[in-house]
Structure formats: structure tokens, C-alpha cells
Amino acid sequence: MECAICGRQASTICIRCRRPICENCLDKTWYLCRECASLKWEIEADYHRRLNYLENVYSVSKEKAKIAQCKNCIILRELLISVLKLLREILDEARKEGFDEVERRARKLELKITNLLLPILIRQGIAFIDRNKGFIR
């Protein structure tokens, strides 16, 4: 069989498109033909871009959380909760796709966001109870 990309002697089959491919046209990281592999690399790069945005959201939120007023802010709380949800989706997809580095970064960020969010939740929970007791703030 000839390689579907370059016409040389094929040695394997791409597990995604099922075309016969040669050693030269095989991407050894993914065991895909180089055309399918380039798509895979693009998707991985997109995950890294999304993680960059989320890391930026974390940095901004961390600064905001230092301000007493912002610790009571519902938007900050909801923002962090929604970032956590998104990170969990990314983690699931990264695991399925075998994007180890994406998974590692997402886990690290998940931990940081959780650590930032917990005191805010506790603080806002307490504020809520205080309001119910009728304290004026």
C-alpha cells in the first residue's frame, strides 16, 4: 500500500482517518497522520489559549478579592463558580483527548480558584445569616 499523503511505502494506518501512511507522515506523539495530527495540535493550542484567559481571570479576581467590598460581591462569586465549571469541562475533555499538559494546567488552576472562592463563600454565607438576623451593615 502507498502512503495516502506522499505516495511512499505505507507502514501503518492513521487511527483517525484510516488512510495508509508511511513512517515519515506519521506524527509519533498522537499516532495520527500528519494532517490529522495538525488538527489535534490546533485543538490543544486552543485549550491552552482558553486556559490563558482563565488564568487571567484568576489573577484579576485575586486582586479584587483583597478588597473587602469585593469579598461581598455576588458577581465575583458567580464568576469564580462559572470558571470552576468551565475548568471541569476542560478537564474532562483534556482527559479524553489525552492532552496531559492541558489537564495539568487545568488542575492547578482549579485548586487556585477553589482556594480563592472558599473564603468568599464562607464570608458571604455569614453575611447572609447576619442579614436574616437583622444586622444592619
Ligand SMILES: [Zn+2]
Ligand atoms: Zn508518507
Ligand SMILES: [Zn+2]
Ligand atoms: Zn489521518
